[in-house]
Amino acid sequence: MGKKKKVQAITPMGEDFARWYTDVITKTEMVDYAPVKGFMVIRPYGYALWENIQAAFDKRFKETGHQNMYFPLLIPESFLNKEKEHVEGFAPEVAWVTHGGENELAERLCIRPTSETIICSMYAKWLKSYRQLPFLYNQWANVVRWEKTTRPFLRTSEFLWQEGHTVHATFEEAQEETLQMIDIYREICEDYLAMPVVVGQKSEKEKFAGAHATYTIEALMHDGQALQSGTSHNLADHFAKAFGIKFLNKEEKEQYAYSTSWGVSTRLIGGIIMVHGDDYGLVFPPKIAPTQVVIIPIAQHKEGVLDKANELKNKLSDLRVLLDDNEAYSPGWKFNQWEMKGVPVRIEIGPKDIENGQCVIARRDTSEKISVSLDEVENKVKELLDEIQSNMYNKALKHREEHTKAAKDMDEFKKVQSEALGFVKAMWCGCAECEEKIKEETGATLRCVPFKQEDIGSDTCVYCGKKADKLAYFARAY
Amino acid sequence: MGKKKKVQAITPMGEDFARWYTDVITKTEMVDYAPVKGFMVIRPYGYALWENIQAAFDKRFKETGHQNMYFPLLIPESFLNKEKEHVEGFAPEVAWVTHGGENELAERLCIRPTSETIICSMYAKWLKSYRQLPFLYNQWANVVRWEKTTRPFLRTSEFLWQEGHTVHATFEEAQEETLQMIDIYREICEDYLAMPVVVGQKSEKEKFAGAHATYTIEALMHDGQALQSGTSHNLADHFAKAFGIKFLNKEEKEQYAYSTSWGVSTRLIGGIIMVHGDDYGLVFPPKIAPTQVVIIPIAQHKEGVLDKANELKNKLSDLRVLLDDNEAYSPGWKFNQWEMKGVPVRIEIGPKDIENGQCVIARRDTSEKISVSLDEVENKVKELLDEIQSNMYNKALKHREEHTKAAKDMDEFKKVQSEALGFVKAMWCGCAECEEKIKEETGATLRCVPFKQEDIGSDTCVYCGKKADKLAYFARAY
Numbered sequence: 001m002g003k004k005k006k007v008q009a010i011t012p013m014g015e016d017f018a019r020w021y022t023d024v025i026t027k028t029e030m031v032d033y034a035p036v037k038g039f040m041v042i043r044p045y046g047y048a049l050w051e052n053i054q055a056a057f058d059k060r061f062k063e064t065g066h067q068n069m070y071f072p073l074l075i076p077e078s079f080l081n082k083e084k085e086h087v088e089g090f091a092p093e094v095a096w097v098t099h100g101g102e103n104e105l106a107e108r109l110c111i112r113p114t115s116e117t118i119i120c121s122m123y124a125k126w127l128k129s130y131r132q133l134p135f136l137y138n139q140w141a142n143v144v145r146w147e148k149t150t151r152p153f154l155r156t157s158e159f160l161w162q163e164g165h166t167v168h169a170t171f172e173e174a175q176e177e178t179l180q181m182i183d184i185y186r187e188i189c190e191d192y193l194a195m196p197v198v199v200g201q202k203s204e205k206e207k208f209a210g211a212h213a214t215y216t217i218e219a220l221m222h223d224g225q226a227l228q229s230g231t232s233h234n235l236a237d238h239f240a241k242a243f244g245i246k247f248l249n250k251e252e253k254e255q256y257a258y259s260t261s262w263g264v265s266t267r268l269i270g271g272i273i274m275v276h277g278d279d280y281g282l283v284f285p286p287k288i289a290p291t292q293v294v295i296i297p298i299a300q301h302k303e304g305v306l307d308k309a310n311e312l313k314n315k316l317s318d319l320r321v322l323l324d325d326n327e328a329y330s331p332g333w334k335f336n337q338w339e340m341k342g343v344p345v346r347i348e349i350g351p352k353d354i355e356n357g358q359c360v361i362a363r364r365d366t367s368e369k370i371s372v373s374l375d376e377v378e379n380k381v382k383e384l385l386d387e388i389q390s391n392m393y394n395k396a397l398k399h400r401e402e403h404t405k406a407a408k409d410m411d412e413f414k415k416v417q418s419e420a421l422g423f424v425k426a427m428w429c430g431c432a433e434c435e436e437k438i439k440e441e442t443g444a445t446l447r448c449v450p451f452k453q454e455d456i457g458s459d460t461c462v463y464c465g466k467k468a469d470k471l472a473y474f475a476r477a478y
Numbered sequence: 479m480g481k482k483k484k485v486q487a488i489t490p491m492g493e494d495f496a497r498w499y500t501d502v503i504t505k506t507e508m509v510d511y512a513p514v515k516g517f518m519v520i521r522p523y524g525y526a527l528w529e530n531i532q533a534a535f536d537k538r539f540k541e542t543g544h545q546n547m548y549f550p551l552l553i554p555e556s557f558l559n560k561e562k563e564h565v566e567g568f569a570p571e572v573a574w575v576t577h578g579g580e581n582e583l584a585e586r587l588c589i590r591p592t593s594e595t596i597i598c599s600m601y602a603k604w605l606k607s608y609r610q611l612p613f614l615y616n617q618w619a620n621v622v623r624w625e626k627t628t629r630p631f632l633r634t635s636e637f638l639w640q641e642g643h644t645v646h647a648t649f650e651e652a653q654e655e656t657l658q659m660i661d662i663y664r665e666i667c668e669d670y671l672a673m674p675v676v677v678g679q680k681s682e683k684e685k686f687a688g689a690h691a692t693y694t695i696e697a698l699m700h701d702g703q704a705l706q707s708g709t710s711h712n713l714a715d716h717f718a719k720a721f722g723i724k725f726l727n728k729e730e731k732e733q734y735a736y737s738t739s740w741g742v743s744t745r746l747i748g749g750i751i752m753v754h755g756d757d758y759g760l761v762f763p764p765k766i767a768p769t770q771v772v773i774i775p776i777a778q779h780k781e782g783v784l785d786k787a788n789e790l791k792n793k794l795s796d797l798r799v800l801l802d803d804n805e806a807y808s809p810g811w812k813f814n815q816w817e818m819k820g821v822p823v824r825i826e827i828g829p830k831d832i833e834n835g836q837c838v839i840a841r842r843d844t845s846e847k848i849s850v851s852l853d854e855v856e857n858k859v860k861e862l863l864d865e866i867q868s869n870m871y872n873k874a875l876k877h878r879e880e881h882t883k884a885a886k887d888m889d890e891f892k893k894v895q896s897e898a899l900g901f902v903k904a905m906w907c908g909c910a911e912c913e914e915k916i917k918e919e920t921g922a923t924l925r926c927v928p929f930k931q932e933d934i935g936s937d938t939c940v941y942c943g944k945k946a947d948k949l950a951y952f953a954r955a956y
Contacts, residue, residue, distance in 0.1 A: 035599055
């Protein structure tokens, strides 16, 4: 793109990735810091992205038979205490409501950090017979977790998410649901967010507080750090026993039910930014971009230019298209502005183009520019959006593959990590001590034991050297 | 509807309206009581209705140039204190967070009862120049108001709503926005919710805490009580001054901005139920009904019946259609069940119908049944849904008109009220004392001074008898 200048100094990724991230999210007006420490304001450009992400997930949830509902924000302290592991995991990070109006409450209420406890208490009330099962419900909501170190989208004291909560008659059905949902997460991340993920199981140490098993999708960011992007938990009968979710089975015997929960959050926005962004700013996958096409008229004061630009806009009206006819800024300024904002396709149209019956189309992902006849522009743009979507996925996949290395022992582990951060594939004996030691020595945590196991030419634990039959992914993580 | 029996005893409206309401909302599984007093669980059937209501409003907000965003749940106490009238109005009913994790907070945080204060604090940071104006933003969120007496949907300690918050360069533009939004509320209530409303201005006593002027839409429920269903506030420069929302105007002089806010909430669900419901349960307007058409197969075990029912379902697939092929229940039970759930159109199809190439269509609003050829069913159902939508509106309007009476003095006021509750139209001198006295003596509050003024043959205040040039609507209200 030759002589292009950056509009508003964004710190280059290579110089300081954390500052690059902060620059990008604030200068593009995705987000701002709230007056209360650790909280964020999601600005319209960020929220429009979230709405598109939501729509993609919500559609799949509904297609697989889930319905939305809404549970209260506040949970009695006694509820949180019912599941032992759960309270240990969450109590240190909840916000407590102690007063309602002018009165002190008899029992403290916590702002939901997640809703298993309150939802299970109602499920226990509603469930009577196997005929009612499964319960396939979800809610879109805000949650609060009092975090010490925060970064917008990635870790904030309040975030938006969906939490699915299902109940089943058998452990096997709960397991099937848990795996179905982690696969839907993978599908949406890959197909809509153009973000390749490794799918696998969390270790005992990293699993959800109160779960039998946690499955995860892990994405690799541009700086080689991993981002846990969604999790799905088989809760077995743990919460059912804690809250008394029982039903009469086909044999007319009372038994406990099995439940699952699963969630993705506004954290995904941080993932999209750090997977696709570059030194010029955001790069959004067409399927979820708030604006897919921006039309920028050249010499818009000249007769016929704005008319043609509007004509073009109308032609593309089944896309998310924006005509930037703001007179206060030059086309060059607008090019840079919308490039920074990550709009996948830019169309330039000026007097000369109109004379030749064409316009210029520029791609955000590769910076290529082509001239297209005005008759063909509709098809060409749609074709291009598809191409950009798959190109972005392939590029991200290539980056991940280049930053995924195998290691047979700790020397090799440290060596590959010192060359470049990324995923380290290594055999693991399954014990928590080795997992902990690896973290201490390398800063890398066990991201997951992937579903796709492979032979890396070793069958001994990367740490202790004992027999090991599990391949695991390790990485430093957000 | 002849020999039909009610499936689950719903208390008749005429016997006890409050119990009728409670029966209907719980037996149809719209909502349940949460473990924390005053809070509600919105169940899937209730939430699906809310999603359709949301979609109708959100579309109009976006068409009029508004964008969504998201602000933090928690507001520092000091912010609430900045606007004097505002804090007086809201402080008595907010929930206070005093602890985050294990630590006591340096400053208490309140859970937003409404977000003017935190939003204005950010607007003050963002706004620099008149070129940025107007700010046209909205958020969909949960809010908490610690209420003493609650009833699901109508008044709950937590509810879901949208709150629009806009900023303008002049008072006039803020006023224009305020009026535009109350008119959009009227439009959606009338066109989608089939709920006629009176549009007008609140008295000083009833206006929003901190506003210059509040406009309202008031609907009349089946029992003759009014429901404030949406409000739009011109905040003038009150919040701008409290939070320092200033900008450089065209003359390069710094000046304060003007702001508005406006909201509708899950309270609307209560309104829909109490405007349209009957002794058999819910009656939903087709445009927002979670299920518009339910197909009930007769003798579904007989060959070909379920095939035909599925064929029918596919034909109607651009509607929200549900085929109830549950074997555990009889068609008769299903008729009553879906009637109670307010589905606008029911289709019955059995072996005899199939033989005759037809099906039976029943309307929820009038209980009429007709036989329709299977070739025409698609057009007929769509036609019928339109007809039901407008019939429901007209019926509700007729009810309101029959329950709106004029009164020239307090004797007449009390007399019309004793005959039947409803709106009382009366002249009002404009003073708060008369407003207060009327409330004391009749229980009726001043709902609004309607935009549509009319001559009721009096020009003196219904209470004090002094000269009066305002016609006002009074009613007991939820």
